[in-house]
Amino acid sequence: MTKIPNRLIHEKSPYLLQHAYNPVNWFPWGEEAFQKAREEDKPIFLSIGYSTCHWCHVMERESFLNEELAHLLNQNFVAIKVDREERPDIDAIYMDACQILTGGGGWPLTIVMTPEKKPFFADTYIPLTRQYGKTGLIDILTQIKNIWISQREDVLKASEELTAFMKSIQKTPPPSEPDKEIIPVLFKELLNTFDSLHGGFGPAPKFPFPVNHLFLLRYWKAFHEPAALKMVTKTLQMIRIGGIYDHLSSGFHRYATDLAWHVPHFEKMIYDQALLLLTYAEAYHITQDPLFKNTTYDLYEFVLKEMTHPEGGFYTAIDADSDGEEGSYYLWTQKEIQKNLSEEEAVYLNEVFSIQQGGNYFDPSTGKKTKKNILFLEKPLHTLIEEKGWNKELVLKTINNALKKLFETRNQRNHPFLDTTILVSWNGLMIAALARASRILSVPGFQTTASHAADFILNNMKTPDGGLWHRFQANQADVPAIIDDYAFFIWGLIELYQATFKSSYLIEADQLMRYSLHHFWDKNNHGFYMNADFSESLPFRKKEFYDGAIPSGNSVAFLDLILLSRLLSDFFYQQKAKEMAKAFFHNLKTFPTAHLFFGIGLLHEFGPSAEAIIAGDLQSKTTQKIFEILNHEYCPQLLLLHAPTSVNEKTLPHLNFYHPIDGKPTLYLCQNYQCQPGINDIEKIKEKAKTL
Structure with a gap:
């Protein structure tokens, strides 16, 4: 029997296409769906997810492929599917509704709302029929169908009140003058929630939260606080040996379901690889720990091989599921290990990676053992070798051979789905990470890959008026960009300029920031709206400022303004940064650890800061x-500029005043807005660099 597709068959989003053959008569988000709801006087059933989401797949298999459920939806609702990665602006608004109504959130996100886009019901995953202590979707929708008819006035009133409340919490508190004493408060908040045994912060499920560690590294530099560095190194060591890390091909899974980082939720997101690559590189810069260096290299190789477009640009994510089961691609029975390895290799691998006959992997939904194993180490390999008195050279060689064999075997399995969407925002994070890491490790490949990605976006994802598209899929750029796209990509361009000294990257960053200020800036209360002023009408214009697994667009834009003000000697950007600091400082004081990337910006703002201008060929x-010499020192607040000697290369006018002294390349150092005489003696430059 030939399946008939629904309207999603015409979409570009991989997530929407996954649902194109559901019996549910899905609409993409758009006026056609809302017009139908108004004309037929039906509520809207809105389902939001993404292509690599395990529980989204579960809900599809249980509910959206079920004929009874599909009939109920098609007859009584207008059903809309939204890809949260394609439309994060829509997702952000309705996630607020879910958190207000239920106290939690996640994906899949399930909303029922009026034809005017005003929600009155919200939840996340819902089983088809009652299980896990939750009422089934069929029963819920049947009740909502009846209430929509019999209690319409109450439903509309509730939706109006909820929307009004959601809008009210977007109001920016009165501005307050930033106080540098908030910085130690941020550190103490992290210290209070740090898991000293396993690393990381808070209870399970545990996310790596690389933004926390980037803040702590900068705090260590500014305040010489050893506890800040210890929290970072402990966490990076523990997640590197844990099951959250893929020991066969590299790459970090999204989060761990347990305290010890053993059992992961198996998605691999490009933003995690980006921010963790940057964190490991910076931690290596400080500690010179080879584990951190090797992890940085391995992450780069993984991303290059598995998540990079042939023409540049980075793919979004790798699914948690394969063959209809979460994590099956990554799990092993002991028999599979014995079958593929020599006896000696199997003995050592079982000991090193905690392999058990009954399995070490617990099903996250049931808590029961599955007879399968995830590769993780209870302790670092060198520690285990010392404790066991093993021959180090023999064990390392044996384990490496075993891992290579398992990798080749795993490679024959059905691979998890790869979402090949290219998002400007998450690409910006990877560009920034690779550009900075290239300076730390002196690896030209990092810089080249970052440049290719930036050039891909500039060549394929610019709008005719100088703005950006949000996503590239199936050879087409589409969907207007949000502030995250502009902020993250600008940060990437700033870092890329300092790695390549191609002034075009800095000029492009400047132009995109001016575009952002024109179309996203809140002229009354400051800060950036998520959507541009020309975007479609949503219930309200949301302004996001909380940092989570990734930083908020406003936090990164705040840093961008500070960096651009210093790199371009632009007082206008400095003023905008100060306005943002005042506007968001109340939120920072109220929820300190929810604004840690904003805290990174404040560390730049409060100083000490420095700009190094090198004049010379x-x-x-x-x-x-x-x-x-300058890159050798860990000084995250130091900005690098190049003043070229050739007239044809002088594209940044404010650098025209810097010239080589006596024909020798010369360093001009400006600290805390005061510039010092030029230095062209290498030994003196080395001495100066150590003081930064």
């Missing part, structure tokens, strides 16, 4: 030596 060995 960029290809000169001496010029390169000066940059090498």
